[in-house]
Amino acid sequence: MKALRSALAAVGIGRRDRRKPVISIDDPGLQVVVWSYDDAEAASTALARATGWNPDDPAVLRHHLAIPGDVVDTARAVLAQDDWVLRPGGRADELSVPDLTPLVALRVQRLDALHCSQESSRMAGLAQRHGGQTYGWDALQPGAE
Template identity: 45%
Template sequence: MRNLFRPAAVDEPLDRADTSLVVVAESGDEAEASSAVLATSAWRVDEEVVLRHVLRLPAQRVPDAVATAALSGYRRLDSGPDVGPEVADANMADPTVTVTLARVQMLDAVHLSQERSRMASLGSRHGGLVVGWQVLQRPVGDR
């Protein structure tokens, strides 16, 4: 009986590490406009998202980059398809790691563009680069 009066799951805040979330928009092309990607995506404007940025960073710079991103509410995801081991990257002098940073927020094209710029700057300041970004939301049936 108690379950009949519980708030729906959609009232619960999103968790950036929730594996049930689905990618509704993404891009690995730094020149592609945020508005263009969102316009052709399954993104639902009136719902919170988890915004993930995937960066390649020199291994020794990761702690500083993660700490800097945390000032804006981002947290590093410890697992997932985008997290990999150290590898030699022909474009970088030092071994690099893939780092996925995520936070929960409301989103529109302007804010997405701002966050992409923030991550490009973060990557550059720490000797790395942005590989791509993803917007995740609950599956449609879970709304």
């Protein structure tokens, strides 16, 4: 068993990962470190231009969307199955979209281009099925101390 733990530690799996600080979607020191508000922009492009993003640390991924008010609870239940939290606000609030409720879906995760793209597609599908729209995504990490 000790040999297995040593082998796992050698490839970066083990206790060291458990000691990393955990962040919360409500941490007050979070700052936007990467964003993509253009549907045509690849997530890999957004991540490549991000100067403040630390790929080794978890981030709060936020997707901005707007859907009709009468389906917010349904969308919240669907997203909660995968640990997403749906809250009022976000970019759609600034854009004043008529007849739609501006929302932001948040979740703590490690960022990479594949998962950002997959979640963007998922949010677009959710919004479309419920008569809404998406307005891009951004990610937050703790600011420099």
